Amino acid sequence: MQHPLPDWPLWYFPKALPTDKADHLFKALDALEHWQQPSITLYGKTHPIPRTQIWMGADGADYTYSNQRFEPSPWHPSVRTLARWLTRLTRHYIDDAPAYNSVLLNRYQDGQQRMGWHSDDEPELGNAPIIASLSLGAARPFRLRGRAREAREITPSQNIWLAHGSVLLMGRGIQTHWQHALLPRAIKSPRINLTFRHIFI
Numbered sequence: 001m002q003h004p005l006p007d008w009p010l011w012y013f014p015k016a017l018p019t020d021k022a023d024h025l026f027k028a029l030d031a032l033e034h035w036q037q038p039s040i041t042l043y044g045k046t047h048p049i050p051r052t053q054i055w056m057g058a059d060g061a062d063y064t065y066s067n068q069r070f071e072p073s074p075w076h077p078s079v080r081t082l083a084r085w086l087t088r089l090t091r092h093y094i095d096d097a098p099a100y101n102s103v104l105l106n107r108y109q110d111g112q113q114r115m116g117w118h119s120d121d122e123p124e125l126g127n128a129p130i131i132a133s134l135s136l137g138a139a140r141p142f143r144l145r146g147r148a149r150e151a152r153e154i155t156p157s158q159n160i161w162l163a164h165g166s167v168l169l170m171g172r173g174i175q176t177h178w179q180h181a182l183l184p185r186a187i188k189s190p191r192i193n194l195t196f197r198h199i200f201i
């Protein structure tokens with residue numbers, strides 16, 4: 001286990017899953033047929049998101065993103081098992097962590113597919129979201145920077161390379177004080193990431 005930002009509740013487990021399990025999971029999720037590429041409107045222009053996604057989880061765990069409401073697809077059995085395992089892992093590090101009841105899966109075909117700067121602070125996540133992020137496939141750098149300009153001057157932004165089978169656990173306060181992004185890189189192979197969340201229903 002690594003602790004990439006001293007003083008912050010952020011934990012990185014490079015080999016949380018053994019390689020054979022991670023390989024198997026990548027193949028199963030890659031084969032899902034309901035990967036979607038919705039369009040979002042940014043600064044008045046509408047574009048398809050530069051990746052594909054599936055919102056999955058318990059009934060009623062709807063979430064709103066760029067003014068669109070997403071209803072979850074039912075749990076894939078392996079993903080439900082991961083949610084339970086990650087809830088147990090999380091509770092070793094964070095007292096009173098709620099059980100994960102939903103997950104956003106993102107699939108990046110190659111290094112050109114990406115996710116811009118944001119924090120996961122939607123109201124349905126409550127005021128101190130806890131998120132567990134599981135990565136499969138090509139390793140990509142997850143970039144973190146302070147949310148306020150002053151904070152950025154004190155703490156430079158950081159890259160955490162998220163390896164195949166790794167887990168990054170983001171505790172309370174990370175979404176309030178930090179932003180993250182998955183920027184484009186010259187990488188040819190695909191990556192799938194799952195961010196497990198608790199939605200207040």
Ligand SMILES: O=C(O)CCC(=O)C(=O)O
Nearest residue numbers: 104106120142182193195
């Ligand atoms: O793909 C990643 O590692 C980041 C995903 C992410 O930030 C999100 O789903 O909110």
Ligand SMILES: [Fe+2]
Nearest residue numbers: 118119120180
């Ligand atoms: Fe995020």
